Structures are given as C-alpha cells and as structure tokens.
Amino acid sequence: MQIQKLTKQYDGKTVVDGVSFAIPKGKVISLIGPNGAGKSTVMGMISRLIAQDSGLVDFEGRDIGKWKSKELAKRLAILTQSNNIQMKLTVEELVTFGRFPYSGNRITAQDREIIDRAIRYMELEPFRDRFIDELSGGQRQRAMIAMVIAQDTEYVLLDEPTNNLDIYHATNLMKTVRKLCDELGKTVILVLHEINYAAFYSDYICAFKDGKIAKFGTVEEVMTKENLSKIYQVDFEILNIAGKPLSVYY
Amino acid sequence: MSTAVIRANRRKLVILAVLVLLCAAGYMLVDVRFSNPKLFSYAMRLRAPKLLVMLITAFAIGGASIVFQTIINNTIVTPCLLGMNSLYTLIHTAVVFFFGSGSLIAVSANLSFAVDVVLMGIVATVLYSWIFKKTKHNVLYVLLVGTVLTSFFGSIQSTLTRVMDPNEYDSLLNSLVASFSNVNSEIILFSLILLAGVIFALRKELALLDVLTLGKHQAINLGVDYDRCIRKLLLGVTLCIAVATAMVGPISFLGLIIANLSRQLLRTFRHSQLILGSALFGMVVLIGGQLIVEHVYSYAVPVSVFITVGGGVYFLYLLLTRKKV
Numbered sequence: 001m002q003i004q005k006l007t008k009q010y011d012g013k014t015v016v017d018g019v020s021f022a023i024p025k026g027k028v029i030s031l032i033g034p035n036g037a038g039k040s041t042v043m044g045m046i047s048r049l050i051a052q053d054s055g056l057v058d059f060e061g062r063d064i065g066k067w068k069s070k071e072l073a074k075r076l077a078i079l080t081q082s083n084n085i086q087m088k089l090t091v092e093e094l095v096t097f098g099r100f101p102y103s104g105n106r107i108t109a110q111d112r113e114i115i116d117r118a119i120r121y122m123e124l125e126p127f128r129d130r131f132i133d134e135l136s137g138g139q140r141q142r143a144m145i146a147m148v149i150a151q152d153t154e155y156v157l158l159d160e161p162t163n164n165l166d167i168y169h170a171t172n173l174m175k176t177v178r179k180l181c182d183e184l185g186k187t188v189i190l191v192l193h194e195i196n197y198a199a200f201y202s203d204y205i206c207a208f209k210d211g212k213i214a215k216f217g218t219v220e221e222v223m224t225k226e227n228l229s230k231i232y233q234v235d236f237e238i239l240n241i242a243g244k245p246l247s248v249y250y
Numbered sequence: 251m252s253t254a255v256i257r258a259n260r261r262k263l264v265i266l267a268v269l270v271l272l273c274a275a276g277y278m279l280v281d282v283r284f285s286n287p288k289l290f291s292y293a294m295r296l297r298a299p300k301l302l303v304m305l306i307t308a309f310a311i312g313g314a315s316i317v318f319q320t321i322i323n324n325t326i327v328t329p330c331l332l333g334m335n336s337l338y339t340l341i342h343t344a345v346v347f348f349f350g351s352g353s354l355i356a357v358s359a360n361l362s363f364a365v366d367v368v369l370m371g372i373v374a375t376v377l378y379s380w381i382f383k384k385t386k387h388n389v390l391y392v393l394l395v396g397t398v399l400t401s402f403f404g405s406i407q408s409t410l411t412r413v414m415d416p417n418e419y420d421s422l423l424n425s426l427v428a429s430f431s432n433v434n435s436e437i438i439l440f441s442l443i444l445l446a447g448v449i450f451a452l453r454k455e456l457a458l459l460d461v462l463t464l465g466k467h468q469a470i471n472l473g474v475d476y477d478r479c480i481r482k483l484l485l486g487v488t489l490c491i492a493v494a495t496a497m498v499g500p501i502s503f504l505g506l507i508i509a510n511l512s513r514q515l516l517r518t519f520r521h522s523q524l525i526l527g528s529a530l531f532g533m534v535v536l537i538g539g540q541l542i543v544e545h546v547y548s549y550a551v552p553v554s555v556f557i558t559v560g561g562g563v564y565f566l567y568l569l570l571t572r573k574k575v
Contacts, residue, residue: 049467073473080467087463087519100461101473151472 006055030198033208073101098150138169308532315505332396503561
C-alpha cells in the first residue's frame with residue numbers, strides 16, 4: 001500500500017499536509033504523534049472512511065476510491081474508536097457480521113468454522129451468547145477484533161484500539177496484534193497513544209506532527225531521544241529493556 | 251442460542267399475527283346483523299376499506315419507523331417526530347393552494363396523491379439527508395431540528411389556509427383531516443402499488459439493514475456503499491410516511507410506540523423480524539383501538555387521541571429510562 005501526498009482540510013485548517021509513505025507488507029506499523037497531529041485522519045483516509053482533499057492512496061496497484069467497496073472489504077478491515085451499537089446483538093452475531101462481505105446474510109458452513117475460530121482465537125467462548133452491551137469495555141473490544149479476524153483480510157487497521165482499556169487488557173490486545181501479524185501473516189496498522197506499546201510491539205513506527213510525517217522508520221530508528229523530544233516537546237530518556245527501546249518521559 | 255432466539259421470536263410473531271386476526275375479525279363482525287343480508291353487505295362495504303386502510307397504514311408506519319431508526323442509529327427517533335407528516339400536510343395544502351381546489355390535480359384523489367408523493371419524495375429526501383449530513387448524525391441535534399421543522403411546516407401550512415379562499419379551504423379540509431373514522435379510501439390501490447414498488451426497488455438495501463445496525467464506519471468496513479444506501483432507504487421511508495399520512499392523517503407517536511414495542515418484545519437486530527413485529531403491533535393498536543372507539547366510546551374520542559396520549563407517556567418513559575440517548 002502506497003500513500004502519496006495525502007492532504008485533508010477541515011474548515012480551512014490543514015489537518016493532514018502532503019503525507020507520503022509506503023506501508024511494508026506483513027508487518028505491524030504504528031502511527032504515533034501528539035493530539036491533532038493527523039494520525040487518525042490519515043488512518044481514515046487509507047481505509048476509505050474519510051475522503052481526502054488531494055493525494056492518492058494506492059492499494060494493491062489501484063486507487064482505493066476505485067475499488068468496489070465489497071471487494072475492498074475482503075482485503076482490508078478497519079476498526080474505529082466509536083462503536084456504539086444500539087441493537088441487541090450477541091458476541092457470536094457480531095462476529096458473524098465479519099463474514100458479510102463474503103456471504104451476505106447467508107452464512108455457509110465454512111463461514112461458521114471461521115467464525116468459531118475467530119471466537120476461540122480471542123478467547124470469547126464463555127461470552128459468545130452474551131449481548132454486546134452487557135460486556136465490559138475490554139470484552140467488547142475483543143469481540144470487535146474477533147469480527148475483524150472473521151473478516152479475514154490481509155490488512156487490519158485499528159484506530160486507537162487500546163483506548164479505554166486497562167493495562168492488562170491493553171497489553172493483551174497488543175499481544176494479539178503481534179499474533180495477527182506473526183501467526184496469521186496480516187499487515188496491521190494501528191494508531192496508538194502509548195509510545196511504549198508502539199515501540200515494544202510494532203516493526204515500524206510512523207510519527208506525525210502538525211499533519212506531516214516527522215519520522216518514519218523501524219522502531220530503533222524512530223525511538224531516539226532526539227526524535228521523540230522534537231515530536232512531543234517534552235524530555236525523553238530511552239531505556240533498552242528486553243531488547244527494545246522503551247521511553248521514559250517527564 | 252441465536253437460533254433459539256429466532257425460533258422464540260417466530261412464535262411471538264405468530265401470536266401477534268393471531269391477535270391481529272382476532273382484532274380484524276372483531277372489527278368486521280361486532281354488531282353486524284347477519285339475518286339481514288342487505289344490512290350485512292352494507293356494513294361490510296363500510297368496514298372493509300377502513301380495515302384495509304388500517305392494515306396498510308400500520309405496515310407503512312411500522313416499517314418506515316424501524317428503517318428510519320436504523321438509518322439514524324437511534325431508537326427514540328421516528329420520521330414523524332422529525333416532522334415528516336407535517337411536511338406532507340404542508341405539501342398537500344400548498345398543492346391545493348397554488349393549483350386551486352377546482353383544478354384537475356386537486357379533484358382527482360389519485361392524481362393529487364401522486365403529485366404530493368413526488369414532491370414529498372424529492373423535498374424530504376433532500377432536506378433530511380442534508381440535515382443528517384450537517385449535524386453529523388448527532389441525534390440530539392437532529393431531534394431539535396426536527397421539532398423546529400415540525401412547527402415551521404405547521405405554521406406555513408396554517409398561514410396558507412388562512413389566506414385561502416374559504417371555499418377552497420372547505421374542500422381542502424375534507425382531504426386534510428383524514429382520520430381513522432374518515433379514511434381516504436380512494437387511494438388504496440395506488441398506495442398498495444406504491445408500497446409494493448418501494449419494497450421491490452429497495453430489496454437490496456433492505457437486506458443491508460442488519461449491517462447498518464453496526465454504524466456508519468462498520469457498515470463501510472463491511473463493504474456497504476453507505477451514502478447511496480442511506481439515501482435510497484430514506485426515500486423509501488418518505489414514501490411510506492406519505493402513504494400513511496394521506497390515508498389517515500398525521501399520527502405522531504404511532505411509529506415510536508410500535509417500533510419500540512417490537513424492539514422490546516423481540517430483542518434482536520434482525521430487521522425482517524423487527525419490521526414484521528412493528529407492523530403487526532401497529533395493526534393491533536390501530537384495529538383494536540378503532541374497535542374500542544367505535545363500540546365502547548361510540549366515536550366520542552378518536553383513536554389518534556389515545557395514541558398521542560399513550561405515545562407521549564411512552565416517549566417520556568423511553569427517554570427517562572435509557573442510560574444514554
């Protein structure tokens with residue numbers, strides 16, 4: 001997936017300004033940056049949820065806007081922050097929606113199998129008949145991710161998936177992200193606020209500042225004292241823990 | 251479990267359908283003298299069109315309300331609360347006002363209905379999709395704008411009637427204050443064809459309703475052409491409301507009551523069941539209500555009064571018991 005000179009304005013204010021980068025396949029890529037740096041907007045544009053003002057998102061050799069929505073849904077899945085589901089929906093039924101791009105409302109035996117596997121993968125068997133609105137935040141997030149897994153796409157885009165999760169659930173979620181990439185071979189792109197999650201669990205980091213890319217590279221390249229201090233405008237120290245550059249800010 | 255739920259819901263729907271049949275039988279047969287064939291056929295001729303109108307209205311409002319709630323992703327908003335039926339009344343008045351009550355358009359019930367429907371389809375779809383876009387589907391804003399629009403349309407309509415020639419107004423009033431005791435049965439056939447056409451034209455979009463439940467982003471993620479789909483569904487809702495309002499006049503809270511009763515009873519996201527449930531509830535409320543009005547209160551209180559009072563209380567209950575809007 002190639003992104004070329006993406007630009008987006010809201011009410012005359014430029015939120016994303018000429019962003020270009022290529023997304024490496026089969027890796028975990030984290031988008032980080034201060035509030036309002038444009039990372040979620042970029043995420044929206046590469047997932048066709050937001051229309052760009054100019055620039056091009058090249059997905060598998062074709063402009064993403066030229067893809068049939070249904071075809072794209074088999075290749076790319078996106079999970080956004082706002083998921084207020086008002087209907088009475090059980091976990092299993094939610095996960096079943098992941099098969100919609102393939103089978104519509106008629107679920108086949110093969111779909112069933114994939115759904116079961118996704119539920120097992122996210123350890124949701126005890127909850128499969130529970131209603132979504134009766135679950136805790138962490139369980140609901142896991143159910144949403146199970147749906148994305150059932151959608152079985154090459155690309156998985158997660159917009160701030162650790163929001164509202166406690167340390168236990170957030171860490172487990174990041175481990176799942178890693179597993180999605182390592183075991184299932186998916187390309188995962190995340191927007192993250194916690195720099196250390198990005199540093200510990202991803203392969204590449206793309207740091208945004210003021211609508212532009214401040215730094216894009218491997219974790220080691222981006223996670224330096226100078227880079228982070230410049231992006232966030234606070235003092236950083238980098239510690240090497242478990243072979244990963246983790247940051248302390250103060 | 252989900253198959254068990256589907257089965258349990260099917261049972262509930264069958265019970266509702268039986269209730270509808272009982273109400274319908276009661277409505278047709280109570281106080282009918284079978285001994286005199288002339289009186290019998292007279293009663294049938296009087297009651298059958300009304301029953302048919304109520305069935306169509308219940309279906310149109312029930313279906314439209316559920317679909318509309320899914321479009322806006324909220325269960326306390328209905329098209330009528332946002333002034334769709336006031337808009338229809340306004341359009342109907344404006345047509346008579348500008349063409350005159352003697353014109354062909356106003357004299358022929360079917361032709362005037364056709365003109366109303368076309369205008370309504372265009373105006374309402376443009377207006378409401380613009381409002382949705384502008385408020386970014388924020389329900390509280392939409393509700394506020396809708397309330398303002400309701401009285402806005404109402405004011406324009408009453409201004410038009412005030413400056414109208416009294417004779418024109420008199421003939422307009424006849425078709426305007428359609429009610430359950432004075433149904434507009436001339437347009438039954440047209441309405442049926444229109445509704446069938448809407449359902450046929452929207453069959454693909456109707457199948458997407460379950461996915462739309464997940465909200466805009468998830469629907470797009472799962473491959474729905476969202477904006478186009480919403481526009482088409484909104485047009486369908488508009489036409490259904492036009493049919494209902496033309497036949498029995500505005501009844502604000504009916505959609506809210508039956509759509510939410512259906513949701514509470516069935517507790518599912520499956521729209522095939524929700525719409526059916528909502529329509530069946532509508533039939534029970536309308537036919538049962540009319541039965542009581544005609545035979546217990548002997549026409550003293552119109553059924554719409556009960557619906558408005560009951561619906562208002564129910565609306566407050568829904569607002570107050572929900573954790574978030």
